[in-house]
Amino acid sequence: MNDAVEVKTLIIDEQEVSARRGQTILEVARENGIQIPTLCSLDGLSSVGACRMCLVEIKGSNKLLPACVATVYEGMEVTTNSERLQKYRRNILELLFAERNHICSVCVSNGHCELQTLGQQHGLTHVRLPYRNPDLHVDASHERFTVDHNRCVLCTRCVRVCAEIEGAHIWDVKGRGIDSIVITDLNQPWGESACTRCGKCVQVCPTGALFDKSKVGADHPKYPDFLPFLNMMREAQ
Amino acid sequence: MNIEELEQIAESVRLENSRYDFEVNVCMDLACMSQGSDRLRDELVKAAEASGKKVLVRRTGCMGPCSSGPLVRVDPEETLYHHVKAGDAEAIVSSLGGDPVPALQCDLNEHFDKQVRVVLENAGHIDPEKIDDYIARDGYKALLTALTEMTPNGVVHRITESGLRGRGGGGYPTGLKWGTVAKAGGDLKYVVCNGDEGDPGAFMDRSVMEGDPHRIIEGMAIAAYGVGASKGFIYVRAEYPIAVSRLTTALREARRRGLLGNGICGTTFNFDVEIRLGAGAFVCGEETALLASIEGRRGTPRPRPPYPAVSGLWGKPTLINNVETYANVAPIVRNGGKWFFNMGSERSKGTKVFALTGRITHTGLIEVPLGIKLWEIIDVIGGGVPGGHTLKAVQTGGPSGGCIPAEMLGLGVSYDALMAAGSIMGSGGMIVMDDTSCMVNVARFFIEFCMTESCGKCIPCRAGTAQMYTLLTRICEGQGTMDDLDLLVELCDTVKNASLCGLGQTAPNPVLSTLKYFRNEYIEHIVHKRCPAGVCNIQAPVEVLA
Ligand SMILES: Cc1cc2nc3c(=O)[nH]c(=O)nc-3n(C[C@H](O)[C@H](O)[C@H](O)COP(=O)(O)O)c2cc1C
Ligand code: SF4
Ligand code: FES
Ligand code: FES
Numbered sequence: 001m002n003d004a005v006e007v008k009t010l011i012i013d014e015q016e017v018s019a020r021r022g023q024t025i026l027e028v029a030r031e032n033g034i035q036i037p038t039l040c041s042l043d044g045l046s047s048v049g050a051c052r053m054c055l056v057e058i059k060g061s062n063k064l065l066p067a068c069v070a071t072v073y074e075g076m077e078v079t080t081n082s083e084r085l086q087k088y089r090r091n092i093l094e095l096l097f098a099e100r101n102h103i104c105s106v107c108v109s110n111g112h113c114e115l116q117t118l119g120q121q122h123g124l125t126h127v128r129l130p131y132r133n134p135d136l137h138v139d140a141s142h143e144r145f146t147v148d149h150n151r152c153v154l155c156t157r158c159v160r161v162c163a164e165i166e167g168a169h170i171w172d173v174k175g176r177g178i179d180s181i182v183i184t185d186l187n188q189p190w191g192e193s194a195c196t197r198c199g200k201c202v203q204v205c206p207t208g209a210l211f212d213k214s215k216v217g218a219d220h221p222k223y224p225d226f227l228p229f230l231n232m233m234r235e236a237q
Numbered sequence: 238m239n240i241e242e243l244e245q246i247a248e249s250v251r252l253e254n255s256r257y258d259f260e261v262n263v264c265m266d267l268a269c270m271s272q273g274s275d276r277l278r279d280e281l282v283k284a285a286e287a288s289g290k291k292v293l294v295r296r297t298g299c300m301g302p303c304s305s306g307p308l309v310r311v312d313p314e315e316t317l318y319h320h321v322k323a324g325d326a327e328a329i330v331s332s333l334g335g336d337p338v339p340a341l342q343c344d345l346n347e348h349f350d351k352q353v354r355v356v357l358e359n360a361g362h363i364d365p366e367k368i369d370d371y372i373a374r375d376g377y378k379a380l381l382t383a384l385t386e387m388t389p390n391g392v393v394h395r396i397t398e399s400g401l402r403g404r405g406g407g408g409y410p411t412g413l414k415w416g417t418v419a420k421a422g423g424d425l426k427y428v429v430c431n432g433d434e435g436d437p438g439a440f441m442d443r444s445v446m447e448g449d450p451h452r453i454i455e456g457m458a459i460a461a462y463g464v465g466a467s468k469g470f471i472y473v474r475a476e477y478p479i480a481v482s483r484l485t486t487a488l489r490e491a492r493r494r495g496l497l498g499n500g501i502c503g504t505t506f507n508f509d510v511e512i513r514l515g516a517g518a519f520v521c522g523e524e525t526a527l528l529a530s531i532e533g534r535r536g537t538p539r540p541r542p543p544y545p546a547v548s549g550l551w552g553k554p555t556l557i558n559n560v561e562t563y564a565n566v567a568p569i570v571r572n573g574g575k576w577f578f579n580m581g582s583e584r585s586k587g588t589k590v591f592a593l594t595g596r597i598t599h600t601g602l603i604e605v606p607l608g609i610k611l612w613e614i615i616d617v618i619g620g621g622v623p624g625g626h627t628l629k630a631v632q633t634g635g636p637s638g639g640c641i642p643a644e645m646l647g648l649g650v651s652y653d654a655l656m657a658a659g660s661i662m663g664s665g666g667m668i669v670m671d672d673t674s675c676m677v678n679v680a681r682f683f684i685e686f687c688m689t690e691s692c693g694k695c696i697p698c699r700a701g702t703a704q705m706y707t708l709l710t711r712i713c714e715g716q717g718t719m720d721d722l723d724l725l726v727e728l729c730d731t732v733k734n735a736s737l738c739g740l741g742q743t744a745p746n747p748v749l750s751t752l753k754y755f756r757n758e759y760i761e762h763i764v765h766k767r768c769p770a771g772v773c774n775i776q777a778p779v780e781v782l783a
Pocket of ligand 1: 405406408524560562
């Protein structure tokens with residue numbers, strides 16, 4: 001196995017595929033029409049491997065790897081959709097649904113939410129775990145946007161887009177464990193922060209945690225696809 | 238500095254010590270100090286001066302059996318005194334040269350006989366703030382030997398040959414790790430010492446940092462030479478101010494003696510070490526989180542690979558080892574890999590320091606050869622369970638470990654045997670539990686710890702441990718159902734296999750191991766609403782009259 005070789009061949013779900021050195025399993029799978037569920041990862045942002053929805057099995061290893069971070073190697077054999085993986089994914093989603101407040105019928109993102117879609121795709125019909133129902137605040141101090149922490153899944157997409165793409169880094173995470181929460185600046189109200197009002201965080205937020213005040217209501221689609229395009233244009237310059 | 242000069246320093250220390258007829262060593266580590274051993278030392282100094290006898294009063298690091306503290310050892314007779322108070326100083330000094338003070342004397346022969354001291358060989362014998370004390374006990378000899386007589390490859394080979402495995406918990410072969418970093422490209426590499434020690438109740442690393450700081454610096458310098466690094470960091474939690482101050486002093490002294498810095502001992506080898514303070518988060522002991530914290534970022538783990546050996550601090554190859562791992566390095570270089578390899582059991586070589594706590598007669602620090610039977614530690618070294626109670630379980634590995642039932646005391650203590658029993662070696666916490674412990678409550682305690690110490694980055698660990706805690710609380714309070722138990726087991730599986738880092742991956746262990754060996758206690762709580770140990774406060778069910 002020579003790492004200097006640029007092209008790698010591997011097997012994903014019994015399908016032989018080829019890849020460039022340094023590509024992630026997720027990228028290669030997508031190129032070949034194999035769908036792996038994701039939540040924290042987003043095309044155009046760095047990957048953090050946090051949500052664990054994209055875990056895949058690697059033959060010969062008992063450790064599961066996040067497809068969004070793990071890079072391919074020659075002769076790798078990947079399974080993306082075993083029963084075991086499906087169980088873990090369902091349990092992760094169930095943990096999220098029970099963690100905060102995700103009552104879709106009263107959410108601005110109803111019908112356009114990645115969490116909701118994932119739940120549907122994985123046949124999550126009910127939650128067995130006790131709901132935690134934390135009483136988190138809603139910060140509407142910003143002129144244009146609102147953050148409802150009760151809907152946040154802590155994917156940190158907002159943190160990354162603000163730091164990596166916009167270059168403002170007003171978002172970050174405060175606290176730890178179950179008490180973690182995203183904050184603006186040093187935990188100041190969003191409206192008083194150094195926010196540049198670009199709105200990228202709202203577009204990448206997978207749920208109804210960040211939303212545009214002017215579009216409250218059921219019809220609130222988000223458009224995160226601008227990111228790879230923006231990156232491409234920047235690189236071309 | 239060269240070997241001859243080291244010898245000269247050692248000789249002058251011996252000469253200085255030979256001016257005294259007696260050495261009175263006072264343990265001034267945390268446990269003894271909290272019982273007033275600092276005042277005791279002052280009184281001893283006063284009494285010694287007044288007596289006109291030639292007495293050297295020395296402060297030392299932890300002597301081991303902390304529950305008998307404050308401890309004083311008189312040399313050359315090696316008389317050990319326990320529970321010594323400041324008021325006893327005069328009696329001790331006036332007894333010198335005659336019969337020992339019977340009221341204070343303690344017999345801990347059984348406690349010490351089965352122990353083998355490698356890591357703790359200097360504990361209780363040197364003043365941790367005096368580099369010359371360390372040098373007088375062969376200190377820095379290994380570093381000079383390595384620099385002047387061995388190739389970097391030779392150093393790595395010697396460590397590999399010794400069979401040393403990481404003492405931070407994982408047990409990864411140290412030589413293999415060094416070899417990987419040595420082979421990694423680039424001319425800037427780092428060595429890092431993990432002194433975060435977050436396991437509740439564990440204090441092995443603290444006592445080495447406080448009692449014998451030069452041993453760690455020497456180990457790191459040898460490692461740096463072996464892997465080709467020029468810069469080191471010691472990461473210590475800020476809750477260990479004495480360790481920080483002793484290490485700071487030690488680093489200054491080592492620089493002054495030319496044992497750190499540029500062109501060490503006339504060779505071309507450059508190496509220096511900086512201390513970095515952690516804010517006391519358990520997860521910052523995880524290597525990738527620790528490195529993020531040193532870089533000044535939020536201390537959260539990241540997925541591996543890439544491993545730190547390939548891409549660590551600021552993207553450079555980085556060797557990260559535990560305090561105790563580094564503490565083993567100098568003796569291995571000095572005495573040879575074979576010497577170390579011959580101690581211990583088949584796949585676990587050398588000795589291990591444990592912090593023995595809980596329901597046991599002698600609590601404190603012990604160092605034992607690996608492979609030793611658990612009962613030897615509990616019954617012989619530890620002196621058994623006090624107060625007529627019976628042993629129920631031994632917990633090893635802290636929040637990442639498990640409970641080993643009393644029936645399995647014949648187990649030899651090694652990485653593999655503990656793993657097979659559903660626990661882990663961990664960093665060296667060993668908590669003894671008797672019939673007054675409720676195992677469900679114990680599991681809940683550790684899950685609560687993991688829940689509050691989770692960094693919150695990945696979902697299984699963040700939300701999973703919180704849900705497990707809720708379910709365990711229900712069971713403890715007599716509100717649990719058998720469905721809750723099934724759910725708990727399912728969560729254990731998800732959290733163990735889907736979490737990002739070792740914290741989540743091992744968090745279910747205390748639950749799984751108590752379920753394996755003490756399932757009946759769970760059933761008692763759930764079905765009969767009864768806590769067999771009488772720990773959990775279960776309200777009698779209200780009778781509903783029809
Ligand atoms: C949650 C967590 C906490 C840890 N805490 C420590 C610690 O306090 N000290 C330590 O040396 N290693 C700790 N480790 C292990 C380190 O990640 C790493 O494996 C170790 O420092 C490597 O050194 P070694 O090979 O010498 O054991 C921890 C690991 C995890 C997952
Ligand atoms: S606010 Fe939205 S984008 Fe930010 S962490 Fe929460 S769910 Fe993710
Ligand atoms: S999408 Fe890979 S871990 Fe979240
Ligand atoms: S602190 Fe004195 S013997 Fe441990």
